Amino acid sequence: MLPLMPSDQHELAGYLLNAYDSQLREETEMMSATSVDRDGPLWRGKFDTRGFVSYRNLGGLTGEVLDDLIARTIEHYASDERITSFEWKTRGHDAPPDLPERLVAHGFQPEDPETVMLGEAKLLAMEVPLPPGVQLRRVDDQLDPLPDLTRAAAAQERAFGFPFGVKDFVRQLEKKRGLIEIWVAEAQGEVVCTGRLEVVPGTEFAGIWGGGTVPEWRGQGIYRALTAERARSALARGVRFMHSDSTEFSHPILQRSGLLPVTTTTPYIWTRG
Template identity: 30%
Template sequence: MNAAEIMTQFNCYERMHIEIPGWEIYSDTTLVRVVSPDEDGSFIAYFNLDSSKASEVIDQQMEYFYRLGKNFEWKVYDFDKPSDIDSMLLNKGFYEQDPESFMVLNLRDYNSVPELQPQCVEAFDERGIRDAIAVKQSQTVEDCSGYFLHLLNLKQTCPENIRIYVIYDGEQPVSSAWVIFNSVNSPFAGIWGGSTVQTHRGRGHYQALLKQRIRDSILAGKHYLYIDASEMSRPIVERYGFTVIAKTTPYFYRHPDIN
């Protein structure tokens, strides 16, 4: 795969023309801003800024979210401009998170559809989604309530755009993940979550969830499946054909009045 070509398509379909029901989206030729109805979850989806104006634009976004009383994320990919925006964000008080590998799988390389993974139980209601988020919450100190509200909203308003899976040990949720289809016109699907509780790792749960979401994406007619992979996930998804396209680093602005 040509990394630059993939990134151009990804920017067009998944960043510049992102759709999230119930969320406010502002878009112009240089920036796309997505505003969550909650304190958390808002983000800058896309930007292509002139280096001489970048600092001013960052200030404008910080002021905008400050007035709203919301936190927001500014994710940077290797191909984004200006190339020094990382240092600009840090100098303005953003918090840098661990960098991840933006990886893409060409689904058209699959000669057959992966088998159904019966241990992956699809979550359709609030209880199932809470179980999915409980797994993620157990692996981080980050408050995951915003993820719950986002997934619940998607499942209630556009159920065809998301599939959420949980693997159980008896009644205990031990692994979870989800796949999102942002737009009918987009050739991409994105996989998220991918968490397993410490006591149940090494049992193939992550791979089962991965196979199930590859299956869903092929059946949905998508051409590409992408993931922001951690260092733990990267070697696993590489075995399934995912290729590194870029490095991506999230930067967070935390509103001073929000704990």
């Protein structure tokens, strides 16, 4: 059990970062893996055609020893022809500081960094006024959720600008049955904002993911209201903390609501061929 939460902001960020490292890394990131094995500090999971590497820390490995671990990890996934890519997810506070350069030297490609935001769910669960005619609704808990999930997937694609099929929603719901909620904001029969709540079993956390508003409805507080609704649902489930890997757009919104930036995260991707 973690000690009582400090009131000083700097100490609080350290407290939350410790909770993040101890509860949301290693085996927690392997919950939906089809297979998992270990190599030193690494947890190496396979998720159908992709892989994911997790660890709490690298145990002080540096230099050639770390290079050898990276090379073995590539060989581990490359030897399985079903695996087309895998992710080595780094965090900004991880050691050694030259890990990103070593991953790039081994052929990994970095994706955009995001900010890890953490805080108590009650900070987000505030009343946020909505524009006239906008309503919030959970859509995954219906007898036949597919029509609404299809509309939500189309809105998420418009919000983020890259393909997102309804099969992605269905697959997530099947893999984490009872742990995921999908919420939408609607206006005049149109889905204008979407977002997921993902409860992390065995921890004090739930994550808020995939929050995006279609371009013509941005700047009206809809994302913030949908986040507050997800936080209220998390509290009803007994969740204490919320976490989010946030883009430059959602980071300031969550920080204004009381979450703290505690570190950054950058995916490094190895792709076959």
